[in-house]
Amino acid sequence: MMSDKPKITGYRQLTDADIDLMNQVKAKGQEMGELIDKLKSTDGLDQRWIATGATDIQKGLMCVTRGIAQPNSF
Structure with a gap:
C-alpha cells in the first residue's frame, strides 16, 4: 500500500487512483x-440564479470529493 505517505486524520489512506480522481x-x-x-x-x-448555480456546483464538487475520500468522521 502507500504507508510511506502521511495519514490525514479522519480519512482513509488514498490510493493513487483516488488522488487522480480527486x-x-x-x-x-x-x-x-x-x-x-x-x-x-x-x-x-439573472445574477441571483448565477449565484445559486455557483453554490450548487460548489456543493456538488464537495460531495463527489467526499465520495472519493470517504472520510470516517463527521
Whole structure:
C-alpha cells in the first residue's frame, strides 16, 4: 500500500487512483469556476440564479470529493 505517505486524520489512506480522481474533480471545478466568473461579468443575466448555480456546483464538487475520500468522521 502507500504507508510511506502521511495519514490525514479522519480519512482513509488514498490510493493513487483516488488522488487522480480527486485531481480530475478539482480541474473540473476550476473550469466551472472560470465559467461562473464569465457569467457573473455578463450583463443582462439573472445574477441571483448565477449565484445559486455557483453554490450548487460548489456543493456538488464537495460531495463527489467526499465520495472519493470517504472520510470516517463527521
